[in-house]
Amino acid sequence: MGYRPDRRGISTDSDIDLKRTYHIETFGCQMNKNDSELMALSLSDHGFQSAPGGAAADITIYNTCSVREHAENRVLSRIRSHRNRLRDRDGIIVVAGCMAQRLGRELIDTGVADMVIGPYQSPDIGRLLRLHLEDRAARSFLSQDISDFSGRIKHDLYKVNDTPEWHKWVTITHGCENFCSYCVVPAVRGRLISFPSAQVLEYIRTLADGGIREITLLGQNVNQYGSDSADIPFYRLLEASARIGGIERINFITSHPKDFSDDILLVIRDNPNISRSIHLPLQSGSDRILGLMNRGYTISDYLAIIGKIRSVLDRSSISTDLIVGFPGESEDEFKDTLRAVETIRFDDAFTYAYSSRRGTPAASLAESLTREEKNARLEKLIAFQRGISKQKLKERIDSVEEAIIERFSKKSPDRVMGKTYLNHVVITAGTRDDIGKRIKIKISGVLGSTLQGTRIA
Numbered sequence: 001m002g003y004r005p006d007r008r009g010i011s012t013d014s015d016i017d018l019k020r021t022y023h024i025e026t027f028g029c030q031m032n033k034n035d036s037e038l039m040a041l042s043l044s045d046h047g048f049q050s051a052p053g054g055a056a057a058d059i060t061i062y063n064t065c066s067v068r069e070h071a072e073n074r075v076l077s078r079i080r081s082h083r084n085r086l087r088d089r090d091g092i093i094v095v096a097g098c099m100a101q102r103l104g105r106e107l108i109d110t111g112v113a114d115m116v117i118g119p120y121q122s123p124d125i126g127r128l129l130r131l132h133l134e135d136r137a138a139r140s141f142l143s144q145d146i147s148d149f150s151g152r153i154k155h156d157l158y159k160v161n162d163t164p165e166w167h168k169w170v171t172i173t174h175g176c177e178n179f180c181s182y183c184v185v186p187a188v189r190g191r192l193i194s195f196p197s198a199q200v201l202e203y204i205r206t207l208a209d210g211g212i213r214e215i216t217l218l219g220q221n222v223n224q225y226g227s228d229s230a231d232i233p234f235y236r237l238l239e240a241s242a243r244i245g246g247i248e249r250i251n252f253i254t255s256h257p258k259d260f261s262d263d264i265l266l267v268i269r270d271n272p273n274i275s276r277s278i279h280l281p282l283q284s285g286s287d288r289i290l291g292l293m294n295r296g297y298t299i300s301d302y303l304a305i306i307g308k309i310r311s312v313l314d315r316s317s318i319s320t321d322l323i324v325g326f327p328g329e330s331e332d333e334f335k336d337t338l339r340a341v342e343t344i345r346f347d348d349a350f351t352y353a354y355s356s357r358r359g360t361p362a363a364s365l366a367e368s369l370t371r372e373e374k375n376a377r378l379e380k381l382i383a384f385q386r387g388i389s390k391q392k393l394k395e396r397i398d399s400v401e402e403a404i405i406e407r408f409s410k411k412s413p414d415r416v417m418g419k420t421y422l423n424h425v426v427i428t429a430g431t432r433d434d435i436g437k438r439i440k441i442k443i444s445g446v447l448g449s450t451l452q453g454t455r456i457a
Helices: 030-045 069-085 098-103 105-109 122-134 155-159 185-189 197-209 234-242 262-270 287-292 299-312 331-344 371-394
Strands: 021-026 059-064 092-097 115-117 167-171 214-218 249-253 277-279 317-324 348-353 400-408 415-420 425-429 438-447 450-455
Touching: 021 030, 030 059, 030 092, 030 122, 030 155, 030 167, 030 214, 059 069, 059 098, 059 122, 069 092, 069 098, 092 098, 092 122, 098 105, 098 115, 098 185, 105 115, 115 122, 155 197, 167 197, 197 234, 214 234, 234 249, 234 262, 262 299, 287 331, 299 331, 317 331, 317 371, 331 371, 348 371, 371 438, 400 425, 415 438, 425 438
Parallel strands: 021 059, 059 092, 092 115, 167 214, 214 249, 277 317, 317 348, 425 450
Antiparallel strands: 400 415, 400 438, 415 425, 438 450
16 A cells, blocks of 8 residues: 655654654663653654554664763664564664764674664654655664754653653753763754743643643753743742642752852752752862863862852752863872762762773863773762662651652562652552642651651641
8 A cells, every 4th residue: 555645744654654662771870761752742743653562562662871881882783683583574774863973884884784764853743754765765864953953842742651651751951052072962862942931831830720730841951941032040930830739849950060150049948849859960060070080070169169059048958970080190089079979968879980082172182991990989988878879878867858759669568669859769558549649758768779758738
């Protein structure tokens, strides 16, 4: 049967096309999770149906991350394994996201992917897949021309149930202007694009009217929101979002220390529905390494921000990102990072061994450590931070915390798991009726890395 395009140029009456099923696997950051929701919406709008898993799908879509070599190797391994299972089937493999943008046609030429779609166009995947099914030569969609940018504010996202029914990701910017020397994000996601505040706020009001009670504002650096346009700054957007009725909790990620202003802190202080959990990547405790990373602040600058957070907010939790083994990092500079961790006492830290990314300025720097030496430093840092995280949790014992319940505990059908406004995981007695609700819990103890408590309201 031939394809007959409708008025939008999209084929609608092919039996083969309409029966196509898809499965999306998502790797990497929260922005990728949001992009996967947008892809699912686009696929649904263009007649594709979700399959229960990759093995049952006609089309498998890998929404990828390129931030670290390990992330790419992991997804490549998954794709090759799936490709072997497709030998006797007419399946299609699509690579979307940052790895698609970075490696481009290489993924097609080496037989890894049948089709590649970059971050600018991945939310338009339904239409692009239709084009591919009509013309198998249409395989590469990697433009970073602003005219090809597919917006992220889609009011129909409520149809997608990949996230809890009371929470939605709200992307407010795309791309990044910081150009950290180790980071591939500006190359794969492009320069900063701030979405109009009127559209963002209208979308949040629509979510609230539809029963959404928790949102997370997303951007590579949310603090830079509006700096590329004449729009309002981030703290004003955060304040306006907090005043929308029905939104009980607002999170935001990620913040860059060089752009974290006092105005943001004051808005958090004055709006109790904004999470008191702040993610503020430090990356290194050495000023020399921070300079090589092009981070734009010193350790003294960072400590001053931490001091302000803890003086302005009556309670807070602070998490961070840390990289060990950056090219040229000495043993003393690694110890500077350990001293910073000891001084600041983060609630949590996401720790990584440096991974060279082709095309970044840091890739041209001479490596001074073996992988084994990097991993040894990483293990030491993880163990050190783990002890601090446990102490920080114990400090919450006897406190009363508000939490939004997310799901049943994995270990007991009579207990539920939620996250507090400090982003700590807590377990308490509960039922299915509690899921999605905000409750008060008195903390009684710590088990592993999880708070335990008794519901009081």
